[in-house]
Amino acid sequence: MxxxxxxxxxxxxxxxxxxxxxxxxxxxxxxxxxxxxxxxxxxxxxxxxxxxxxxxxxxxxxxxxxxxxxxxxxxxxxxxxxxxxxxxxxxxxxxxxxxPSRPSFDDVWQAASRFIQQNIEGISHDQKAEA
Incomplete structure (x- = not known):
């Protein structure tokens, strides 16, 4: 062709x-x-x-x-x-x-990591606002 x-x-x-x-x-x-x-x-x-x-x-x-x-x-x-x-x-x-109909372990791990990082940043931001 x-x-x-x-x-x-x-x-x-x-x-x-x-x-x-x-x-x-x-x-x-x-x-x-x-x-x-x-x-x-x-x-x-x-x-x-x-x-x-x-x-x-x-x-x-x-x-x-x-x-x-x-x-x-x-x-x-x-x-x-x-x-x-x-x-x-x-x-x-x-x-x-x-x-996949079910999330992979890597997907769950990444979501958990993002959740933890966002919460740590949120706590850090709240502590700075209180100070």
Whole structure:
């Protein structure tokens, strides 16, 4: 299939075998979108240490006129502002199944941490007002 060079076509279902892996890789790839030309590593892209190797493997198997994989970095040649996700039905299904009906431990921990921090700040503010 002859694809226009100003568009990036992502075949969503082919990204990985599980819903979680597909969603994670799609999120990782999106770190490259709309970036100006330059040399980037995982830190500059804001990626977790585990996401960087996934992105490198994906780039090795999916050449693009927008970027190339170099030794320890990715060279962005031009911003990828237009992208098409092929297989949005699978994406929607994955999003549906990835939305947990019960919160994860991390969600509960983050909510508790925010609650405690807000209350500590509130107590501190009240004590200053009384003084």
């Amino acid at each position: 002859n694809q226009p060079e100003e568009l990036l076509f992502l075949h969503y279902a082919a990204l990985a075998t599980t819903a979680q892996e597909r969603l994670q890789l799609l999120a990782t790839i999106s770190a490259l979108f709309n970036r100006p030309p330059g040399l980037y590593d995982g830190t500059a892209l804001g990626l977790s240490p585990g996401a960087w190797p996934q992105l490198c493997v994906w780039l090795q198997h999916n050449p693009s006129p927008f970027w190339t994989l170099e030794q320890q970095s990715i060279r962005i040649h031009r911003a990828c502002q237009k992208h098409v996700i092929i297989g949005t039905g699978q994406l929607i299904e994955d999003l549906h199944f990835s939305s």
